Amino acid sequence: MIIQFENVEKTFNSKKMQVHACKDINLAVDKGDIFGVVGYSGAGKSTLIRMVNALERPTSGRVTVNGVVINELKGKNLRKARKDISMIFQQFNLLEAKTVFENVAMPLILNHTPKDEIKRRVNEILKFVELSDKTDTYPGKLSGGQKQRVGIARALTTNPSILLCDEPTSALDPKTTDSILNLLQKVNRELNITIMIITHQINIVQKICNKVAVMEDGYVVEMGNVKEVFARPVQPITKAFVDTVVDQTIPESIFAAAAAEKQNSRIFRVRCLNGNVCDTFTPDLRKRFTAEINTLFMSVNEMQGSVLTIIGLQVKGSKEQIREVEQYLKENFESEEVAV
Template identity: 50%
Template sequence: MIEFHQVTKIFESNGNKVEALKNINLTIDKGDIFGVIGFSGAGKSTLIRTVNLLEYPSAGEVLVKGKNLTELSKYEIREAKKDIGMIFQHFNLIKSKTVFHNVAMPLLLSGYNKKSVEEKVFEILRFVGLEEKAKNYPDQLSGGQKQRVGIARALITNPSILLCDEATSALDPETTKSILKLLKRINKEYNITILIITHEMEVIKEICNRIAVMEDGQIIETGKVFDVFANPKKETTRNFVKSVIRDEVPKSVYQLLREKNHYSRIFKIEFFGANSGQPIISKTAKVYDVEINVLFGNITELQGIPFGNLIVELIGNDHEINRAVEYIISQDIRVKEVTEDGSKYRNNIKCVVGNTLHG
């Protein structure tokens, strides 16, 4: 549906050059809700704006439904853009126009007759839950209602692609949830491919099926949302994942553990899908000569699949601790040993069969 081939974007100002995008290669499939996440300045907004030529790439190709828009005539570009809706962080509504006319604007500019415009506008307003606000002006609306107007305006031309540039970052958490729920409904009922740019990992977790992580104008990691959350490969990605899935032991807890008069090691135990329901902790404590102290626990859901982790202290001698860890691994559960320096994970544990834990 959308393809980026070696896309580069360079901005020039007062003789200075800034490379906002660096050889981007990315494919977004039909029906995806695809999220691009990154910190400010990563290049994500520039990336999304190349899809509808709000920014022209300096090099490379951006293909939309197999067509490179930069090779089309001005008329062909205008027609192609009708198939690409866009919603913005700050709504971009015309304050002097009613909700009806804000939504109707793309059709009015295209010369549609009054009756068909009215029918289409009220159909879309009903869909986004704003039919009763048709005569209101933007200043009379809440932030969430303004964004629903922006969504309605983007849908009015029956696009097959919807671009969302930080569409929820100006909204409170509850309103954000309602907007994300609406976007999922749009994707399902209208079969619209959605590309979302955000710096909020919670948005990615809630709505997207695939993700790309950007840093310094480059894509540093991409994949299915579940895979990226479960096994982030880059430090930036890990930091984003931690903003949603807490899995660090506070320094004060390490201090308390050091003060205890016993030998122990700390492990992170990760649960996926069906194994989330296993009573693995109680079983391990019964079979092996170890005490298990649960320091932290967290469970969430990614694309309908349970995903969680426990941080536990295993108390006992090395031999029994390793036997207990081997048993947990044998239940198809991933285990990583936690070290105090920055709560990093050590994947290799002495005496464990094969010397390597799953993951």
């Protein structure tokens, strides 16, 4: 693993009050991950990510980055460790009075890199983020998406192994968001950079992350592979997040009609993460069982190259006939009964 939090607590003490921003955080980010952290405002996300490069230090516990306990480093050693960890921000944090070239060059200038080398490196990176034509432009003349590309370019100049992103697309429209997410994916795949990304938009996690941690009130309340967490969210907050991108609700009127038959029928919701089952799922069940089986609802969701299908089923028949189907669904899929 490249980043590890062990029993991390962070408390802010001000004159008036104490804020316990991060509580009992234990998590590991592996090399090559795009690790998403989601949560509502004030959950402690920014505090958490800022402890990775020691912009904040834990009140207790350890944050290990690349094998070094970063919260114990100071001075030269800290500066050295930070060269390997870059960060981008929601508000881009560009220098308005400097050109794109100068903004991107800044980390290299601060490192006393020779001029020729700076020129070579900056032009190479600007090409990578597709901004070669904006070299001499000032940030004021750029769109939000272009500004974030400059932010990303600046973050890449020092060849980091980790890129921290705090709400990188929150100031952007959906189309621009997509182009920035594609760029982050390219950064991860082509440059082998591990990415940690903080967001309150779960669709960003769905699009590019392989792992996710859900934060609520300072705690990480749920964590795992994105596919698994999306297929079976456990905590109410995770369900609420996943609900906004994965449609799992049987339409009201269809549900009401099916629920009206509750004497000899029950309703189930099934989740399949096994490729495309749209055509085959219900016909297969009908072949296996004597109960009458109706598809009330189906939603098909792309998830990291896999397909997550959510199916609402009405099963009609005798108690025993329905129980057989229920048993089979339980053993072979993620399923639950929907109360009528």
